[in-house]
Amino acid sequence: MKKILSYLFNIVFPPRCLYCGKIISSPNSICEECFEKISFISAPYCQICGIPFEVEKQTPKNLICPSCAAHKRLTRLNRSAIVYDDFSKNGILSFKFHDKLAFSKLFTKWLKLSGKDIFEQGVDLIIPVPLSYRRLLRRRYNQAAILAKELSELTGIKTDLMILKRIKHTKAQSLLSHHVRLKNVRNAFEVSKPQNIKGKRILLIDDVMTTGATLCECAKVLIKAGAESVDTLTVARTLRE
Ligand SMILES: [Zn+2]
Ligand SMILES: [Zn+2]
Structure with missing residues (x-):
């Protein structure tokens, strides 16, 4: 019963992309095109402060940026x-x-x-x-x-x-x-x-x-x-x- 209700609810109020409003398959999400436009921070990045590096993926792990290498951070x-x-x-x-x-x-x-x-x-x-x-x-x-x-x-x-x-x-x-x-x-x-x-x-x-x-x-x-x-x-x- 619950499944049928949610199915009907989805027909009347289909989930929409939170960014552009386009109809998508699951709620509280974004469409593929908007997803493509988001810049996710991914490796390689400084292992301490998380700032991404402008280098190729094949870099050694445990990289630390010059600023974190020079000063001990509070966090x-x-x-x-x-x-x-x-x-x-x-x-x-x-x-x-x-x-x-x-x-x-x-x-x-x-x-x-x-x-x-x-x-x-x-x-x-x-x-x-x-x-x-x-x-x-x-x-x-x-x-x-x-x-x-x-x-x-x-x-x-x-x-x-x-x-x-x-x-x-x-x-x-x-x-x-x-x-x-x-x-x-x-x-x-x-x-x-x-x-x-x-x-x-x-x-x-x-x-x-x-x-x-x-x-x-x-x-x-x-x-x-x-x-x-x-x-x-x-x-x-x-x-x-
Ligand atoms: Zn979108
Ligand atoms: Zn850092």
Whole structure:
């Protein structure tokens, strides 16, 4: 009976590509043409920060970029599923600002795949980058919290959506330069129950990584609260040309 109902439902409301609206065979997905236009971040990439290298596939594994070789990072591993570009940003922005929550299923699937190295190293707790109370009231939902919750369901790893708080309302990072971004998020976060962080391997989730200033500031606070390690995983990241 359930099967018949879902069959009929699919005839009346067929699943559509989240990007272009074309009819497709399975829900919460995208069509082949849109899939082709997404730039997935694939090997070879820096084993630490995840930045892709412009080299042929036959390169040795365990490559590390010059920046990671020169400085020890605060975070353990950073991964992102796709490049934030003119095409992919339409989906991210609809998910973030225009209530297109169907994207979360697709994005979570991508997060799980691109976070493979992180899950192999071990994660105890998934935490989303929080929004300020003021911004949460305006937008009604935190896109990073939705991703964290779904990723937790998909992987069986615990999540805590409340433990990391944004205590300072900051200007939208997208409007600021790199240097100002760092200053803008300084002291903006707080861990509410440090005893629940102590000794844990934390995975921080957000939709987009641009300069990494926000993720870095969150990691700083979590490590100060006693986290054993912090990894970051985002749906998309910008790449400098
Ligand atoms: Zn499409
Ligand atoms: Zn690197």
